[in-house]
Amino acid sequence: MSAGDAAAAVPARARSIAIDAALRAELDALYADYAAALDERRYDDWVELFADDCQYLLQPRENHDRGLPLATLALEGKGMLRDRVYGITQTLFHAPYYQRHVIGPLRVVGLERSGGAAPQCIDVHANYAVLRTKVQQPSEVFNVGRYVDRLVATDDGWRFQRKRAIFDSELIPNSIIYPI
Numbered sequence: 126m127s128a129g130d131a132a133a134a135v136p137a138r139a140r141s142i143a144i145d146a147a148l149r150a151e152l153d154a155l156y157a158d159y160a161a162a163l164d165e166r167r168y169d170d171w172v173e174l175f176a177d178d179c180q181y182l183l184q185p186r187e188n189h190d191r192g193l194p195l196a197t198l199a200l201e202g203k204g205m206l207r208d209r210v211y212g213i214t215q216t217l218f219h220a221p222y223y224q225r226h227v228i229g230p231l232r233v234v235g236l237e238r239s240g241g242a243a244p245q246c247i248d249v250h251a252n253y254a255v256l257r258t259k260v261q262q263p264s265e266v267f268n269v270g271r272y273v274d275r276l277v278a279t280d281d282g283w284r285f286q287r288k289r290a291i292f293d294s295e296l297i298p299n300s301i302i303y304p305i
Contacts, residue, residue: 139234139250152231152249155276155283160226163304168210171304176277176284177203183305186270189291197292197301209304217302222259224267224303229253246286247276253290255305268292268305 144152155174162171175181183198200206228251235248250273257267270292277286290305 139232141232142234142236144233144236148244149231151283152233152247152276155285156228156231156251159285160228164223164225168213172203172206172210173281174285175203175206175288176279176286179203179206179285180287181206181285181304182287182289183301184289184291185295186291186293187295189273189289197297198304213302219300219302220259222257225256225258225264226305227254227256228272243278245278247283249274249276253305268297268301269294270305 159171159174162168162174179202181200182196184196188195200209230251232250233247234250236244237246239245250271252271253269254266255268256264258264270290273289273291274285275287276283292305
């Protein structure tokens with residue numbers, strides 16, 4: 126089992142690890158930037174929140190809990206994220222709608238340090254809800270689940286090395302256009 130697989134296997138019942146206020150503020154800012162980039166359709170900014178060798182998965186809870194790799198959306202590396210952005214912005218045509226991400230408190234469940242005192246990798250879990258609003262229609266709950274993430278320290282700050290959006294419902298709309 127690789128280190129990435131081991132981190133993904135951290136049970137949801139794992140206790141949070143206390144971190145200092147400065148690191149907590151950095152992590153909160155990263156997740157706020159993530160939600161804002163998606164909600165404001167700043168997809169190039171969204172891509173830059175990821176490490177070059179990143180992985181983004183949108184996966185049903187049933188598959189995640191059973192250790193099955195099948196995902197609704199699986200992107201490997203920033204190149205694939207950019208391809209998705211191109212598809213969203215240049216090729217897809219659909220009825221317009223807005224998304225709003227609400228991310229719950231972050232739970233740090235793993236830290237890796239290499240030599241120095243500062244962590245190099247952090248495993249974070251957070252609940253999320255995505256609301257969707259179509260033009261002239263009431264808002265609706267679109268997708269709900271949890272993020273199971275691995276963050277890595279870079280020269281530009283913390284970046285997502287692996288982001289798993291694990292959605293709770295077995296039923297999803299006929300298409301997921303925007304990242305969750």
